[in-house]
Amino acid sequence: xxxxxxxxxxxxxxxxxxxxxxxxxxxxxxxxxxxxxxxxxxxxxxxxxxxxxxxxxxxxxxxxxxxxxxxxxxxxxxxxxxxxxxxxxxxxxxxxxxxxxxxxxxxxxxxxxxxxxxxxxxxxxxxxxxxxxxxxxxxxxxxxxxxx
Amino acid sequence: xxxxxxxxxxxxxxxxxxxxxxxxxxxxxxxxxxxxxxxxxxxxxxxxxxxxxxxxxxxxxxxxxxxxxxxxxxxxxxxxxxxxxxxxxxxxxxxxxxxxxxxxxxxxxxxxxxxxxxxxxxxxxxxxxxxxxxxxxxxxxxxxxxxxxxxxxxxxxxxxxxxxxxxxxxxxxxxxxx
Numbered sequence: 001x002x003x004x005x006x007x008x009x010x011x012x013x014x015x016x017x018x019x020x021x022x023x024x025x026x027x028x029x030x031x032x033x034x035x036x037x038x039x040x041x042x043x044x045x046x047x048x049x050x051x052x053x054x055x056x057x058x059x060x061x062x063x064x065x066x067x068x069x070x071x072x073x074x075x076x077x078x079x080x081x082x083x084x085x086x087x088x089x090x091x092x093x094x095x096x097x098x099x100x101x102x103x104x105x106x107x108x109x110x111x112x113x114x115x116x117x118x119x120x121x122x123x124x125x126x127x128x129x130x131x132x133x134x135x136x137x138x139x140x141x142x143x144x145x146x147x148x
Numbered sequence: 149x150x151x152x153x154x155x156x157x158x159x160x161x162x163x164x165x166x167x168x169x170x171x172x173x174x175x176x177x178x179x180x181x182x183x184x185x186x187x188x189x190x191x192x193x194x195x196x197x198x199x200x201x202x203x204x205x206x207x208x209x210x211x212x213x214x215x216x217x218x219x220x221x222x223x224x225x226x227x228x229x230x231x232x233x234x235x236x237x238x239x240x241x242x243x244x245x246x247x248x249x250x251x252x253x254x255x256x257x258x259x260x261x262x263x264x265x266x267x268x269x270x271x272x273x274x275x276x277x278x279x280x281x282x283x284x285x286x287x288x289x290x291x292x293x294x295x296x297x298x299x300x301x302x303x304x305x306x307x308x309x310x311x312x313x314x315x316x317x318x319x320x321x322x323x324x325x326x
């Protein structure tokens with residue numbers, strides 16, 4: 001009886017081993033190659049707050065963002081117009097790429113410390129503010145956000 | 149303890165499984181090398197142990213994956229073809245006296261295979277051939293492998309199976325006559 005039971009167990013194990021052996025190359029073939037980014041998450045999320053400001057709009061074209069606004073006075077600051085969120089599982093460095101010198105975008109809300117580069121911990125957020133010092137009232141600010 | 153056939157199948161499956169894995173790896177790396185694709189080898193792929201190749205973009209991945217799938221299938225087809233050739237020319241039940249004499253003079257008589265040995269090898273290679281074909285079908289449905297490769301694979305697998313079935317039929321007729 002014990003001998004028969006052992007035979008059944010050994011044969012079942014052998015069948016399991018054989019099936020694993022046959023399936024291994026196909027499983028390997030399926031998982032060996034991958035495309036970068038397919039399973040990765042977005043490096044940042046932007047939450048627009050521009051609707052809280054009069055005459056301000058926010059738009060996006062691929063990785064380039066545009067803010068249009070109409071100022072009331074020549075030099076005007078808009079605090080927390082956009083919120084940047086780091087949805088990844090690690091701390092990341094974010095840099096604002098903005099070529100305009102008259103419309104400065106910076107992280108945080110401190111006009112005396114206009115950061116264009118910042119480390120944001122995982123699952124945390126930080127605001128982006130705008131300081132516009134151009135002569136004309138109607139402005140358009142185009143920028144990108146880079147991550148390291 | 150373990151059935152003789154089962155032990156034989158396990159014994160015969162190890163080398164083809166390793167060969168197919170090597171063919172897939174080689175196909176991918178060689179195509180990436182010749183097309184000058186950017187890729188990165190990272191660990192934690194299959195079985196969370198083996199390496200995996202991460203391509204920078206989708207078009208590169210699709211081309212390399214197609215070539216590697218083709219390499220894997222051609223390897224399975226080549227293995228099956230060798231077994232079928234042995235079944236046709238070097239099967240102990242119907243090997244010609246001339247062939248047997250020639251092999252004996254070259255001291256290569258061990259190339260002649262018994263039905264037990266031959267059918268176990270053929271079963272394993274045909275299983276791998278059809279599994280590779282199934283993998284190609286799934287890959288084509290998901291939009292990665294070109295349909296042309298899968299159609300060729302289906303034709304090859306069906307024909308090889310038919311040739312093998314003819315050998316089995318011949319063997320059955322020989323057994324009946326005896």
